[in-house]
Amino acid sequence: MKKMFKTLLIASALSAASALTYAQDYPNKAIRMIVPLAAGSAVDNAARILTAKMGQNMGQAIVIENIAGSSGLIGADRLAKSAPDGYTLGGVNDSVLTMIPHIYPNMPWNALKDFDPVSLVGTIEWGIVVPPNSPYKTLAELLAAAKANPGKMNYGSGGNGSPQHIAMALLTQRAGVTMTHVPYKGATPAAVAAAAGQVDVSYQGLGTVTGLIAGGKLKLLAVSTPERLPQYPDTPTVSQAGTKDFLFNSWFAIVAPAGTPNDIVAKLNVEIQKALSDPETRKKIVDLGVTIRGTGAQEFGAATKKQYELYGKLIRDNGIKAD
Numbered sequence: 001m002k003k004m005f006k007t008l009l010i011a012s013a014l015s016a017a018s019a020l021t022y023a024q025d026y027p028n029k030a031i032r033m034i035v036p037l038a039a040g041s042a043v044d045n046a047a048r049i050l051t052a053k054m055g056q057n058m059g060q061a062i063v064i065e066n067i068a069g070s071s072g073l074i075g076a077d078r079l080a081k082s083a084p085d086g087y088t089l090g091g092v093n094d095s096v097l098t099m100i101p102h103i104y105p106n107m108p109w110n111a112l113k114d115f116d117p118v119s120l121v122g123t124i125e126w127g128i129v130v131p132p133n134s135p136y137k138t139l140a141e142l143l144a145a146a147k148a149n150p151g152k153m154n155y156g157s158g159g160n161g162s163p164q165h166i167a168m169a170l171l172t173q174r175a176g177v178t179m180t181h182v183p184y185k186g187a188t189p190a191a192v193a194a195a196a197g198q199v200d201v202s203y204q205g206l207g208t209v210t211g212l213i214a215g216g217k218l219k220l221l222a223v224s225t226p227e228r229l230p231q232y233p234d235t236p237t238v239s240q241a242g243t244k245d246f247l248f249n250s251w252f253a254i255v256a257p258a259g260t261p262n263d264i265v266a267k268l269n270v271e272i273q274k275a276l277s278d279p280e281t282r283k284k285i286v287d288l289g290v291t292i293r294g295t296g297a298q299e300f301g302a303a304t305k306k307q308y309e310l311y312g313k314l315i316r317d318n319g320i321k322a323d
Contacts, residue, residue, distance in 0.1 A: 026264055027059075027060040029060060030061045030062070030063055030087075031060060031061070031063070031086070031088075031089060032088050032089070033047060033051055033062050033063065033064050033089045033090065033091050033254075034079045034088065034090050035064055035066050035075065035090075035092075036067055036068065036072035036073070036076045036078075036096055037066065037068055037072055037075070037092075037186060037187065038066060038158070038185070038186030038188045039066045039068075039188065040188040040208065041187045041188050041208050042093070042124045042187065042204075042206065042208045042250075042288065042289070042290070043092065043093045043252045044064065045207050045288055046122065046124070046285050046288055047064055047091035048064055049284045050121060050275055050276070051064065051091075052281075053275040054272065054274075054275045057271060057274055057275060062089075068186050069185065070100075070104070070322075071095060071099075071100055071103075071159040071322075072093070073104060073107075075096075076090070076092065076096050076100070076109065079115070079255070079257060080108075081109075081257075084116070084256065084257040084258060084259035085261075085264075086256065086260055086268070088257060089118070089254055089255070090115065090254065090255045090256070091254055092252075092253055092255055093205075093250050093251060093252060093253070094250045094311075095161070095162055095163045095166075095250065096111075097111045097112075097253075097255070097304055097308065098111070098304065098307040098311045098312075099166060100161055102161075102311065102312045102315045102316065103160065103315060103322050104322045105322075111304075111308060112305060113258060114257070114258045115255040115257065115258055116259070117253070117255055117297045117298075117300040117301040118253075118254040118256055118268050118272070118300070119268075119272045119294060119295055119296070119297065119300055120252075120293045120294075120300040120303060121252045121254060121290075121292070121293065121294060122251065122252050122291055123251045123252075123291045124207055124249055124252055124289060124290050124291075125205070125224075125225050125229060125290070126163075126203060126205055126248050126250065126289075127203075127206050127235070127289075128203050128204075128220070128222045128224075128238070129194055129201070129203075129209055129219060129220055129221065130194065130200065130201050130218070131219070132216055132219055134201075136201075138222075138236075138241060139221045139242065139243075140241055142200070146175075146177040146179050147175075147177045150177070151180055152180075153179050154180040154181070154182050154199050154200055155168045155179050155200060156183075156198070156199035156202045157182070157183055157184065157203070158183070158184060158186045158187035158188075159185060160181075160322045161315070161320055162183070162187065163187075163205070163250045164187060164190055164202060164203050165181060165183065165320070166311070166314070166315070166318075166320065167203040167224070167248045168181070168201075168202075169181075169318055169320060170314070171203065171238070171243065171248075173318065174243050175242075175243050179200075182199050187205065187208045190202050191204055191208050191209050191218070194218060195212050195217040201221075203224075205250055205289065206223070206229075206289025207288035210287070210288055220235050222237060222238045222240075224246060224247055224249065225237055225247070225249070226247060228240075229289070231287070231289070249291075252290060253304075254268070254272065265297055269296060273294050276292055276294045
Protein backbone atom coordinates (compact mmCIF):
# COMPACT_ATOMS: atom_id res chain seq x y z
CA MET A 1 0.00 0.00 0.00
CA LYS A 2 2.83 2.41 0.90
CA LYS A 3 4.56 1.62 -2.38
CA MET A 4 1.35 2.27 -4.31
CA PHE A 5 0.79 5.56 -2.46
CA LYS A 6 4.37 6.61 -3.19
CA THR A 7 3.88 5.76 -6.87
CA LEU A 8 0.72 7.88 -6.99
CA LEU A 9 2.52 10.83 -5.38
CA ILE A 10 5.36 10.57 -7.92
CA ALA A 11 2.87 10.39 -10.80
CA SER A 12 0.99 13.41 -9.46
CA ALA A 13 4.20 15.41 -9.09
CA LEU A 14 5.31 14.50 -12.60
CA SER A 15 1.89 15.50 -13.95
CA ALA A 16 2.04 18.87 -12.16
CA ALA A 17 5.59 19.46 -13.36
CA SER A 18 4.56 18.58 -16.90
CA ALA A 19 1.63 21.03 -16.77
CA LEU A 20 3.89 23.77 -15.43
CA THR A 21 6.46 23.14 -18.17
CA TYR A 22 3.66 23.19 -20.72
CA ALA A 23 2.49 26.56 -19.43
CA GLN A 24 6.01 27.94 -19.50
CA ASP A 25 6.42 26.87 -23.13
CA TYR A 26 2.97 28.12 -24.11
CA PRO A 27 2.32 29.23 -26.75
CA ASN A 28 4.75 27.62 -29.19
CA LYS A 29 2.44 27.82 -32.20
CA ALA A 30 -0.44 29.92 -33.49
CA ILE A 31 -3.66 30.05 -31.44
CA ARG A 32 -7.10 29.83 -33.01
CA MET A 33 -9.91 31.96 -31.60
CA ILE A 34 -13.40 30.91 -32.65
CA VAL A 35 -15.84 33.81 -32.80
CA PRO A 36 -19.30 32.23 -33.21
CA LEU A 37 -20.64 35.43 -34.74
CA ALA A 38 -20.44 37.18 -38.09
CA ALA A 39 -17.36 39.13 -39.13
CA GLY A 40 -17.85 42.80 -38.36
CA SER A 41 -19.94 42.19 -35.25
CA ALA A 42 -19.08 44.08 -32.07
CA VAL A 43 -17.36 41.04 -30.54
CA ASP A 44 -15.48 40.26 -33.76
CA ASN A 45 -14.17 43.83 -34.07
CA ALA A 46 -13.05 43.98 -30.44
CA ALA A 47 -11.52 40.50 -30.61
CA ARG A 48 -9.38 41.44 -33.60
CA ILE A 49 -7.98 44.48 -31.82
CA LEU A 50 -7.28 42.62 -28.58
CA THR A 51 -5.76 39.51 -30.16
CA ALA A 52 -3.51 41.54 -32.42
CA LYS A 53 -1.83 43.03 -29.34
CA MET A 54 -1.87 39.73 -27.44
CA GLY A 55 -0.25 37.94 -30.36
CA GLN A 56 2.41 40.63 -30.63
CA ASN A 57 3.20 40.34 -26.92
CA MET A 58 3.16 36.52 -26.88
CA GLY A 59 5.18 36.05 -30.05
CA GLN A 60 2.51 33.89 -31.73
CA ALA A 61 -0.39 34.85 -33.98
CA ILE A 62 -3.95 34.51 -32.71
CA VAL A 63 -6.08 33.75 -35.75
CA ILE A 64 -9.77 34.67 -35.68
CA GLU A 65 -12.15 32.12 -37.20
CA ASN A 66 -15.73 33.30 -37.64
CA ILE A 67 -18.24 30.43 -37.41
CA ALA A 68 -21.63 32.13 -37.49
CA GLY A 69 -25.10 30.60 -37.56
CA SER A 70 -27.98 29.85 -35.20
CA SER A 71 -27.16 32.90 -33.09
CA GLY A 72 -23.76 31.45 -32.15
CA LEU A 73 -24.85 27.87 -31.48
CA ILE A 74 -22.76 26.32 -34.29
CA GLY A 75 -19.48 28.05 -33.46
CA ALA A 76 -19.89 27.43 -29.74
CA ASP A 77 -20.42 23.74 -30.44
CA ARG A 78 -17.16 23.63 -32.39
CA LEU A 79 -15.39 25.34 -29.52
CA ALA A 80 -16.84 23.02 -26.87
CA LYS A 81 -15.58 19.98 -28.82
CA SER A 82 -12.08 21.37 -29.40
CA ALA A 83 -9.01 20.05 -27.59
CA PRO A 84 -8.54 21.77 -24.20
CA ASP A 85 -4.89 22.57 -24.85
CA GLY A 86 -4.94 26.37 -24.96
CA TYR A 87 -4.64 26.51 -28.73
CA THR A 88 -8.36 26.94 -29.34
CA LEU A 89 -10.15 29.77 -27.57
CA GLY A 90 -13.51 31.42 -27.95
CA GLY A 91 -14.37 35.11 -28.28
CA VAL A 92 -18.02 35.20 -27.27
CA ASN A 93 -20.82 37.50 -26.22
CA ASP A 94 -23.21 36.92 -23.35
CA SER A 95 -25.85 35.57 -25.70
CA VAL A 96 -23.87 32.42 -26.41
CA LEU A 97 -23.43 31.52 -22.74
CA THR A 98 -26.51 32.99 -21.07
CA MET A 99 -29.32 33.34 -23.66
CA ILE A 100 -29.01 30.66 -26.35
CA PRO A 101 -29.04 27.75 -23.86
CA HIS A 102 -32.58 28.74 -22.82
CA ILE A 103 -33.89 29.04 -26.37
CA TYR A 104 -32.75 25.95 -28.24
CA PRO A 105 -33.97 22.50 -27.15
CA ASN A 106 -31.56 19.57 -26.92
CA MET A 107 -28.43 21.68 -26.64
CA PRO A 108 -25.27 19.75 -27.66
CA TRP A 109 -23.22 21.50 -24.96
CA ASN A 110 -23.67 22.86 -21.46
CA ALA A 111 -22.91 26.56 -21.14
CA LEU A 112 -21.80 26.32 -17.51
CA LYS A 113 -19.85 23.05 -17.77
CA ASP A 114 -18.29 22.83 -21.24
CA PHE A 115 -16.34 26.10 -21.19
CA ASP A 116 -13.67 27.39 -18.84
CA PRO A 117 -13.95 31.15 -18.15
CA VAL A 118 -10.82 33.16 -18.95
CA SER A 119 -11.83 36.83 -18.77
CA LEU A 120 -14.70 39.24 -19.23
CA VAL A 121 -12.89 41.67 -21.53
CA GLY A 122 -15.52 44.39 -21.60
CA THR A 123 -19.17 45.35 -21.77
CA ILE A 124 -20.52 46.42 -25.13
CA GLU A 125 -22.77 49.46 -25.06
CA TRP A 126 -25.90 49.43 -27.20
CA GLY A 127 -27.95 51.84 -29.23
CA ILE A 128 -31.11 52.05 -31.34
CA VAL A 129 -30.50 52.83 -35.01
CA VAL A 130 -32.72 53.62 -37.98
CA PRO A 131 -32.08 54.12 -41.72
CA PRO A 132 -30.65 57.53 -42.67
CA ASN A 133 -33.87 58.50 -44.47
CA SER A 134 -36.12 57.37 -41.60
CA PRO A 135 -38.95 59.80 -40.83
CA TYR A 136 -38.29 59.30 -37.10
CA LYS A 137 -35.87 61.75 -35.55
CA THR A 138 -36.30 60.55 -31.97
CA LEU A 139 -37.00 57.28 -30.20
CA ALA A 140 -40.24 58.76 -28.84
CA GLU A 141 -41.47 59.41 -32.40
CA LEU A 142 -40.60 55.87 -33.47
CA LEU A 143 -42.39 54.28 -30.51
CA ALA A 144 -45.41 56.52 -31.00
CA ALA A 145 -45.67 55.36 -34.62
CA ALA A 146 -45.33 51.73 -33.53
CA LYS A 147 -48.12 52.19 -30.97
CA ALA A 148 -50.38 53.72 -33.61
CA ASN A 149 -49.65 50.86 -36.05
CA PRO A 150 -49.42 47.62 -34.07
CA GLY A 151 -47.31 44.98 -35.82
CA LYS A 152 -46.84 47.03 -39.01
CA MET A 153 -43.34 48.28 -38.19
CA ASN A 154 -40.46 45.82 -38.05
CA TYR A 155 -37.05 45.46 -36.49
CA GLY A 156 -34.02 43.44 -37.55
CA SER A 157 -31.89 41.23 -35.31
CA GLY A 158 -29.02 38.77 -35.57
CA GLY A 159 -31.44 35.84 -35.26
CA ASN A 160 -34.02 34.37 -32.91
CA GLY A 161 -32.71 34.61 -29.37
CA SER A 162 -29.87 36.91 -30.36
CA PRO A 163 -29.06 39.89 -28.11
CA GLN A 164 -30.64 42.20 -30.70
CA HIS A 165 -33.84 40.17 -30.55
CA ILE A 166 -33.99 40.05 -26.77
CA ALA A 167 -33.07 43.72 -26.35
CA MET A 168 -35.81 44.87 -28.72
CA ALA A 169 -38.34 42.43 -27.26
CA LEU A 170 -37.69 43.88 -23.82
CA LEU A 171 -37.92 47.46 -25.10
CA THR A 172 -41.19 46.93 -26.96
CA GLN A 173 -42.64 45.16 -23.92
CA ARG A 174 -41.66 48.04 -21.64
CA ALA A 175 -42.94 50.63 -24.11
CA GLY A 176 -46.21 48.76 -24.66
CA VAL A 177 -45.84 48.46 -28.44
CA THR A 178 -45.93 45.59 -30.94
CA MET A 179 -43.41 45.29 -33.77
CA THR A 180 -42.59 42.49 -36.19
CA HIS A 181 -39.30 40.69 -35.69
CA VAL A 182 -37.14 40.04 -38.78
CA PRO A 183 -34.21 37.71 -37.97
CA TYR A 184 -30.98 37.81 -39.98
CA LYS A 185 -27.92 35.57 -39.88
CA GLY A 186 -25.89 37.76 -37.57
CA ALA A 187 -25.74 41.25 -36.14
CA THR A 188 -23.84 42.67 -39.11
CA PRO A 189 -26.38 41.59 -41.75
CA ALA A 190 -29.12 43.04 -39.53
CA ALA A 191 -27.27 46.37 -39.31
CA VAL A 192 -26.73 46.42 -43.08
CA ALA A 193 -30.43 45.70 -43.58
CA ALA A 194 -31.33 48.68 -41.40
CA ALA A 195 -28.93 50.90 -43.34
CA ALA A 196 -30.58 49.77 -46.58
CA GLY A 197 -34.05 50.53 -45.23
CA GLN A 198 -35.16 46.89 -45.26
CA VAL A 199 -36.28 47.22 -41.63
CA ASP A 200 -37.53 50.22 -39.68
CA VAL A 201 -35.15 49.91 -36.74
CA SER A 202 -32.49 47.74 -35.17
CA TYR A 203 -31.11 47.53 -31.64
CA GLN A 204 -27.36 47.01 -31.97
CA GLY A 205 -24.10 46.82 -30.08
CA LEU A 206 -22.34 50.08 -30.94
CA GLY A 207 -19.22 48.19 -31.96
CA THR A 208 -21.17 46.76 -34.90
CA VAL A 209 -22.58 50.06 -36.16
CA THR A 210 -19.94 52.69 -35.28
CA GLY A 211 -18.67 52.86 -38.87
CA LEU A 212 -22.18 53.00 -40.34
CA ILE A 213 -23.14 55.82 -37.97
CA ALA A 214 -19.95 57.76 -38.72
CA GLY A 215 -20.52 57.29 -42.46
CA GLY A 216 -24.08 58.61 -42.27
CA LYS A 217 -25.58 55.25 -43.23
CA LEU A 218 -27.46 54.87 -39.94
CA LYS A 219 -29.01 57.34 -37.50
CA LEU A 220 -28.50 56.73 -33.80
CA LEU A 221 -31.68 57.62 -31.89
CA ALA A 222 -30.72 56.58 -28.35
CA VAL A 223 -28.20 54.62 -26.29
CA SER A 224 -29.17 52.21 -23.51
CA THR A 225 -26.57 53.34 -21.00
CA PRO A 226 -27.10 54.97 -17.58
CA GLU A 227 -25.71 58.26 -18.92
CA ARG A 228 -24.93 59.73 -22.32
CA LEU A 229 -21.76 58.44 -23.94
CA PRO A 230 -18.85 60.88 -24.46
CA GLN A 231 -18.52 59.81 -28.09
CA TYR A 232 -22.23 60.60 -28.71
CA PRO A 233 -22.92 63.61 -26.45
CA ASP A 234 -25.98 64.72 -28.44
CA THR A 235 -27.65 61.30 -28.31
CA PRO A 236 -30.04 60.76 -25.37
CA THR A 237 -30.29 57.57 -23.37
CA VAL A 238 -33.37 55.37 -23.74
CA SER A 239 -34.42 56.52 -20.28
CA GLN A 240 -34.09 60.17 -21.28
CA ALA A 241 -36.09 59.40 -24.43
CA GLY A 242 -39.07 58.28 -22.35
CA THR A 243 -38.63 54.62 -21.35
CA LYS A 244 -37.57 55.14 -17.76
CA ASP A 245 -34.82 53.10 -16.12
CA PHE A 246 -34.23 51.00 -19.23
CA LEU A 247 -30.67 49.68 -19.50
CA PHE A 248 -29.18 47.05 -21.78
CA ASN A 249 -25.67 46.04 -22.74
CA SER A 250 -23.82 42.86 -23.58
CA TRP A 251 -20.29 41.70 -23.09
CA PHE A 252 -17.24 40.43 -24.93
CA ALA A 253 -15.50 37.60 -23.13
CA ILE A 254 -12.86 34.96 -23.74
CA VAL A 255 -13.44 31.33 -22.83
CA ALA A 256 -11.65 28.03 -23.44
CA PRO A 257 -12.86 24.43 -23.80
CA ALA A 258 -13.49 22.82 -20.42
CA GLY A 259 -10.42 21.08 -19.06
CA THR A 260 -7.89 23.63 -20.32
CA PRO A 261 -4.96 23.56 -17.82
CA ASN A 262 -5.30 26.14 -15.06
CA ASP A 263 -1.79 27.44 -15.73
CA ILE A 264 -2.72 28.13 -19.35
CA VAL A 265 -5.91 29.96 -18.31
CA ALA A 266 -3.92 32.01 -15.79
CA LYS A 267 -1.31 32.90 -18.40
CA LEU A 268 -3.96 33.93 -20.90
CA ASN A 269 -5.61 36.13 -18.30
CA VAL A 270 -2.29 37.85 -17.62
CA GLU A 271 -1.78 38.42 -21.35
CA ILE A 272 -5.28 39.87 -21.70
CA GLN A 273 -4.63 42.34 -18.88
CA LYS A 274 -1.28 43.23 -20.44
CA ALA A 275 -2.85 43.91 -23.83
CA LEU A 276 -5.65 45.96 -22.28
CA SER A 277 -3.11 48.10 -20.43
CA ASP A 278 -1.70 49.32 -23.76
CA PRO A 279 -3.11 52.86 -24.33
CA GLU A 280 -3.51 52.47 -28.09
CA THR A 281 -5.28 49.13 -27.76
CA ARG A 282 -7.57 50.49 -25.03
CA LYS A 283 -8.51 53.50 -27.16
CA LYS A 284 -9.33 51.37 -30.20
CA ILE A 285 -11.58 49.11 -28.13
CA VAL A 286 -13.27 51.97 -26.28
CA ASP A 287 -13.93 53.70 -29.61
CA LEU A 288 -16.03 50.67 -30.55
CA GLY A 289 -18.41 51.42 -27.69
CA VAL A 290 -16.85 48.90 -25.31
CA THR A 291 -16.31 49.62 -21.62
CA ILE A 292 -13.16 47.73 -20.63
CA ARG A 293 -13.44 45.33 -17.66
CA GLY A 294 -10.63 42.76 -17.84
CA THR A 295 -11.82 40.56 -14.98
CA GLY A 296 -10.24 37.46 -13.53
CA ALA A 297 -11.48 33.98 -14.47
CA GLN A 298 -13.33 33.32 -11.20
CA GLU A 299 -15.09 36.69 -11.23
CA PHE A 300 -16.14 36.13 -14.83
CA GLY A 301 -17.41 32.64 -14.03
CA ALA A 302 -19.59 33.96 -11.21
CA ALA A 303 -20.99 36.72 -13.43
CA THR A 304 -21.81 34.20 -16.15
CA LYS A 305 -23.80 32.01 -13.76
CA LYS A 306 -25.72 35.00 -12.41
CA GLN A 307 -26.62 36.30 -15.86
CA TYR A 308 -27.48 32.79 -17.05
CA GLU A 309 -30.18 32.58 -14.39
CA LEU A 310 -31.40 36.15 -15.05
CA TYR A 311 -31.83 35.73 -18.80
CA GLY A 312 -33.35 32.29 -18.36
CA LYS A 313 -36.23 33.89 -16.47
CA LEU A 314 -36.58 36.77 -18.95
CA ILE A 315 -36.68 34.42 -21.93
CA ARG A 316 -39.25 32.15 -20.29
CA ASP A 317 -41.40 35.11 -19.24
CA ASN A 318 -41.35 36.56 -22.78
CA GLY A 319 -41.89 33.22 -24.52
CA ILE A 320 -38.85 33.66 -26.79
CA LYS A 321 -38.15 30.50 -28.78
CA ALA A 322 -36.03 29.41 -31.72
CA ASP A 323 -37.66 28.71 -35.09
